[in-house]
Amino acid sequence: MGSFSLPHILILAVVAILLLGGGRFSNLMGDVAKGVKNFKKGMAEEDEDDTRPKPRIEAKSHAEPAFDRDAEPVREERR
Numbered sequence: 001m002g003s004f005s006l007p008h009i010l011i012l013a014v015v016a017i018l019l020l021g022g023g024r025f026s027n028l029m030g031d032v033a034k035g036v037k038n039f040k041k042g043m044a045e046e047d048e049d050d051t052r053p054k055p056r057i058e059a060k061s062h063a064e065p066a067f068d069r070d071a072e073p074v075r076e077e078r079r
Contacts, residue, residue, distance in 0.1 A: 017025050
């Protein structure tokens with residue numbers, strides 16, 4: 001009882017069409033097809049991006065300090 005056979009799948013499809021209606025079911029399948037097409041297009045664009053060389057990151061001549069040691073405290077200490 002682990003897998004569905006062809007008659008089970010056909011019965012489920014007929015029940016889905018009856019519950020959702022023909023128009024809604026065909027619109028749903030059209031949306032799924034558009035999603036698959038957009039996914040494939042996105043994967044193809046990602047593959048094209050991999051062929052171009054990555055730009056190099058230029059190093060700075062010196063590191064900038066993260067804070068100023070001589071600055072006054074921003075907030076007062078709690079007591």
